[in-house]
Amino acid sequence: MKYDLKKHTEQLGPVAVTIETIADLDQAINKLCDGVDDKAAEAVFVEDLCPYFGVVWPAARAVSEHVARMGEWLKGKTVLELGCGLALPSLVAAKLGAKVTATDFHPEVPDFLARNVGHNALTDANLVYKNYDWRKDESLGTFDFVVGSDILYEASHPKDVAKALAAHCTRGSHIILGDPGRVYLQSCIDALVALGFRSDMFIKEVPDTHSDRAGDKKTQEVFVFTLQKR
């Protein structure tokens, strides 16, 4: 494994999840940039390879807590996660008995997910991984819940993510989207409403453990949108 890792337990409402993460995201990004010469940078869109997947973002905690509070009711329901990274909401849903498909486009996500599935005594029967790039018109079918956390951080994301979220919903499906209030959030919600979704929102304050970018502040407010296909 090319990263330094650390392992901790996240308590999401009544559900505890053990999770292995990249120990220091900034260090991992610096390492990646050092290793890429100008020629390689032309060939690959380096941003795509940034290991943003490797830490638990506050939005994932907020979505996971919301999922955890659904409890036994989630048993047997189908759940799809887009841009899952370490897939905390997927791990919580799988622990509650849902049939979960976690997706991302980063080539290193499956290794991390396999380790974290193991740490939580889950198997492929609970949670499967599929490589899925929301920029491509590809369908994985429809699901009871389609979830995503902190997946709106580039200008192209609102349009592509709204389309991908909607493409996996049928009448009655729910979307759960967590975001720390990035500038692209509202246009994604507007796009989903225009596609026929009813939208509700609440704000949740959660620990922000990996980042010191907010100075002394050790929590982050997350906007959690729940949307239902009419």
Ligand SMILES: C[S@@+](CC[C@H](N)C(=O)[O-])C[C@H]1O[C@@H](n2cnc3c(N)ncnc32)[C@H](O)[C@@H]1O
């Ligand atoms: C900020 S991280 C959030 C990870 C995780 N959802 C969380 O909240 O902890 C953004 C994630 O979106 C994924 N991602 C970015 N662009 C993507 C795309 N076009 N298709 C699928 N996943 C993508 C990244 O690989 C990364 O895992």
